[in-house]
Structures are given as C-alpha cells and as structure tokens.
Amino acid sequence: MSDFAMSDDDLEQMYQEVILEASKRPHGKEKFAADLTQEDGGSDSTADTTVRASHEYCMPGESHQFNPTCGDQVTVHVEVSKDDPKKIERLVWDGSGCSISTASLSMMVDLVEGKTVDEAMRLEGIFQKLMKSRGAGLDDDEDAEAIGDAVVFQGVSKYPMRIKCALLGWAGLKDSLAKALATK
Template sequence: MVDIDDGLEQMYQEVILEASKNPHGKQHFAADLADEQASTQGEAVVVAEHEACSAGQSRQFNPTCGDEATIRVEISDAEPHTIERLVWDGHGCSISQASLSVMVDLVEGRNVDEAMELFKDFHDLMQSRGKGLDNEEEEEALGDAVVFQGVSRYPMRIKCALLGWEGLKDSLARALAETK
C-alpha cells in the first residue's frame, strides 16, 4: 500500500496531465459506421450503444461529466488469446483520457486473463478511497495506473477513471464471443 504525500500527489497529477495531453492508443474511428450510413442514406443516423459496434468494440458514456469513449480490441485467434491491438476514440476529462492512455500501455500485448486481472486490480484501487491496495504485487503490476490512487478519494471522479477499463472488459467479452 502506497501512502500518498504531497510530492507524490503532484507527480501523479503531472503523469495524468501528460497522459491526457498525449494519449496512447487514441485513434479516430468512433463515428465511422454512423457517418457512412448517413452519407449513403442522405440523412442523419442516431445509433444505440452497440448497434454500430463491431466485434471487439464497446462504447462507454459517463453522463455525470460527459466522458465518452469507444474502445476497440483485436485478440489473437489462438489461446491464450493475446491482445494484439487496443485503440480508442472519444473525449472527456483529463482523468478519463489519461486512464485510457495508461490502460493501453498496460494491457496491449498481454493475454486476456492477465488483462482481466489488471482490470480487477484497477477496480479495487478505485474502491480504496486513496489508501491503495493491500497487496504490493498487485499494485506494482498496475505500473503507471497506480497514479489514479488519489482519484479514488473522489467518488464523482472514479467513474471517469473506470470508463475505459469498463470498455476494455466489454470489448474483450465481445471479441471472445466472436472466437467461439
């Protein structure tokens, strides 16, 4: 369990700001299908959460602050399924954008079971109310994602940090369903 002092808190804030300004894995694609349909039909199209999502893709929305992200994951055909590519598109606060960026760096190249373990650890970190995890190995496994520990003290911001991770979980489930 990492105790956050003022200096460490400032460093964590700097990491979050940097990751939100220069996000990893961000790629414009979310409106592809809706735009294509609108241009071919000559009228605007409004799509529900997953109607326009392909396999391995999930759209997440946080109505509290307007964060929105579409996460797209590609996994290997052979078991154990490996995350070969993870990209996202969206907009929102610096916490949601930074969390998505850090998540991409952390899980891309790992197998699905490892990614889901990191999802669980990050979720637990977000429930810690700023205290961190009791298990140092789990905390170390989170790498740069541990910078969001301070966010867990602010209940209204937890959803921002979890947005991309929930999308990862959902998009992995959708990708795995396609392999069966």
C-alpha cells in the same frame, strides 16, 4: 509521509502531473468512431470510418461507453487472437473526456496490449481494487507493481465523482473483450 519521504501534498502534485502528461499524449487513441456529440451523429466522411480486424487470425470487439455525469465518452476497439491463450493483439480507442479518463485509457493501453485476456482481466481487477480504496492505495506490492504508473490513480480514488472517469475505458475494455470472445 510516504516511503519516498514526500508529503501527501507532494505526492498529490506528482500524481496530477503524471495524469496530465498521460492525457496530453494519449497512447492508443485513433479517430474511428462517429462523433456522437454532434446533433447529426457526426455524418461527415471521417466519422463513418470503422476499424476492422486487420488480420484473419483476430476476433474484433468494440464497445461504446458514456459517463452521463460528466459527458466523457469512449469507443474501445480490441482485436484478440483466435489461438489459445487468447492474446490482445491490438487495442485502440476514440473519444473525448477529461484528463482523468484520457490518462486512464492511455495507461490501460500500455498495460494490456500484448497481454493475454486473462492477464488483462487480472490488471482490470487490480485497477478496480485501487479505485475502491478511497485513497488508501493497494495493500499488495505485487499488485501495485503490476499496474505500474496507473498507481497514480490512487489520488483519484478519493473522489467518488472522478472514479467513473478513471473506470470508463476499463469498462469498455471488458465489454469489447466479451464481444470479441463471443464471436468464436
């Protein structure tokens, strides 16, 4: 039994519902990347759209991630302020995947948009720790509070094949931030 007097099955059901809801109405999803699932690379006119930094005070970075195990793919686009402390001014993504990868991306956007790069990397580290917990969750209440609703991925961490789905967007975030910071 948990602190909320719920059985493990009840918690698992609640986690599944939160993940499904987040995947149905994903935050930060925009159509901007070429559809790489099409044989011709998605050569229609909408697929050629590229997101650019909309402000001269931002440094853009973009990363495409692909999970060959299940076919999930995402392109993460970030715009980081040039002034210190570096702040995530805009975070959007485009892609396709299972409910776990979509929900994780949506919650990631909610967690890190508007935060400094250092804060975002701290949250990424906490999420990594959660995914390595194999269902045990986080020991630190402060860490659990920091990642908010993303704590529901504790249930996902029991399934090694699903962990990659949950981490796909976070890998894209790290890479796109590195690219943005390298442009200074």
